[in-house]
Amino acid sequence: MSGSVFPIDRLLCLNEKPVNPQGQYVLYWMVANRRLAYNYSLDRAIDYAIRLNKPLLVVESLAKGYPWSSPRFHHFVMKGMQDNIAVSDNVPLSYYPFVETDRCSQSGMLSAFSKNACLVITDDFPCFFIPQLLKIVGRTVPCRAEAIDSNGIMPMRVESRLFTTAYSFRRHCQKVLPAWLGQSPSPAPLLHLKLPMLKSLGDELRARWPSAEERLAAGQTSWMQSVSTKFQTPVTQYAGGRNAALQNWKNFKARRLNAYHVLRNHVDENATSCLSPYLHFGHISTHEIVGDILEREGRTPDSLTSSTVDGRRAGWWRMSEPAEAFLDQLITWREIGFNRCANDPQYASFDTLPEWSLATLEKHRADARPYLYSMEEFDQALTHDPLWNAAQNQLRLDGMIHNYLRMLWGKKILHWSESPEAALGTMIELNNKYALDGRNPNSYSGIFWCLGRFDRAWGPERPVFGKVRYMTSENTARKYNVKSYIENYNSVGRRVTNA
Numbered sequence: 001m002s003g004s005v006f007p008i009d010r011l012l013c014l015n016e017k018p019v020n021p022q023g024q025y026v027l028y029w030m031v032a033n034r035r036l037a038y039n040y041s042l043d044r045a046i047d048y049a050i051r052l053n054k055p056l057l058v059v060e061s062l063a064k065g066y067p068w069s070s071p072r073f074h075h076f077v078m079k080g081m082q083d084n085i086a087v088s089d090n091v092p093l094s095y096y097p098f099v100e101t102d103r104c105s106q107s108g109m110l111s112a113f114s115k116n117a118c119l120v121i122t123d124d125f126p127c128f129f130i131p132q133l134l135k136i137v138g139r140t141v142p143c144r145a146e147a148i149d150s151n152g153i154m155p156m157r158v159e160s161r162l163f164t165t166a167y168s169f170r171r172h173c174q175k176v177l178p179a180w181l182g183q184s185p186s187p188a189p190l191l192h193l194k195l196p197m198l199k200s201l202g203d204e205l206r207a208r209w210p211s212a213e214e215r216l217a218a219g220q221t222s223w224m225q226s227v228s229t230k231f232q233t234p235v236t237q238y239a240g241g242r243n244a245a246l247q248n249w250k251n252f253k254a255r256r257l258n259a260y261h262v263l264r265n266h267v268d269e270n271a272t273s274c275l276s277p278y279l280h281f282g283h284i285s286t287h288e289i290v291g292d293i294l295e296r297e298g299r300t301p302d303s304l305t306s307s308t309v310d311g312r313r314a315g316w317w318r319m320s321e322p323a324e325a326f327l328d329q330l331i332t333w334r335e336i337g338f339n340r341c342a343n344d345p346q347y348a349s350f351d352t353l354p355e356w357s358l359a360t361l362e363k364h365r366a367d368a369r370p371y372l373y374s375m376e377e378f379d380q381a382l383t384h385d386p387l388w389n390a391a392q393n394q395l396r397l398d399g400m401i402h403n404y405l406r407m408l409w410g411k412k413i414l415h416w417s418e419s420p421e422a423a424l425g426t427m428i429e430l431n432n433k434y435a436l437d438g439r440n441p442n443s444y445s446g447i448f449w450c451l452g453r454f455d456r457a458w459g460p461e462r463p464v465f466g467k468v469r470y471m472t473s474e475n476t477a478r479k480y481n482v483k484s485y486i487e488n489y490n491s492v493g494r495r496v497t498n499a
Contacts, residue, residue, distance in 0.1 A: 005260060020142070025049075025117060026048045027059065030243075036058075036190060040149065063100045072235050073436070087242075114145075122150075125151065125441060151286075151337045152286050170312075171309055177304070242284065279442075352453075372418055397489065410423075416469070
């Protein structure tokens, strides 16, 4: 890890079993940090493999039965597997991609592969099915098992306090962030790596859980053959994988970052980074993004140390306005979500909203709604509001919504649902079904923000919303040019196929 000691705050021990020095290999079960660089999990596995003088086996597995599974998410992950195959060629580790099919179940795979392991390393991720998976790993494997946090700049479990506002979390960041910025996973952990190679995985394991290399090499048109996912949500224009993530970051940094602070909320401008899907699937690391920005701005972690801790968004970084605006999104708003999910197992529960929000929504529960729509009508973008329909069609077509309109999208679902609980359920279902960055702490932050989390009470008090921040399509249209956006997505949205 760049010659540094492993940051113990990123370690979650999953059991109390010992390392098995007689095992055949160190097993890294890759589930969230789907990259072979800037990855603390991989660094930890390499350290063990060097110490034990054992081969390193990296298994990246893709199940088909997880909630909201679809060709959209499968293709994104499988493109990343292609990239990992290319990187792992001619380096001293064994990379083994597996894609579950109707004929070849993933069931029993972890137990079988860990039987011959010295220990098992996996990824710590506080959302979706992974917390439950970590419990299974701890119980199932016969040796020591560890989960490693490589999600953000700060270890997500190092601070157990739940922050109620972005302001309070930002103040905390200003106190502790410089120290964490001085640490990074290895940019090139496979460079000059010397490990013994795994001679054979065994015919029985390969036969029961065959490598997906042949399928991945056959071309994307055949990837979903024999794979029955929950939905048939189609793929989007965004290709997954590390190569696409790095190219996207390069393009944004060169062409759009300079105007980010001015244009990011403009619906008619392509001004946002579109990095959230790649961060969600672990194809790129916040450490490399932040490192690039520090270099671009001529800053170092030490130069950020300041006696001023006031929670302000601008000025503390002592960088250019666009860099500071982007870092506030990447660190403050992203990592407050990881803090919440890591320290609150009920993060997706309506009852975890702030007391003021619960009180005001309860007070206005019986208010007349101007419109009421069913889940199907929301899903198919069949409301009276052309701007909202366009945002939903963008979600269905592209797998994401323009950053500003995502807030409006959630607010209007609250406005047009029979109850705030129903609105929350609709937002979670649609986001997790269609969004490439869904099923993520950052997604839940955005959804719950629409209902008051990380926000404050606002006035005047309004029907349905009470003191929850209010937004309208009319005000949005007055602020920004939305005409071309509406025309584009409401014309193409009718052609989107759905399960």
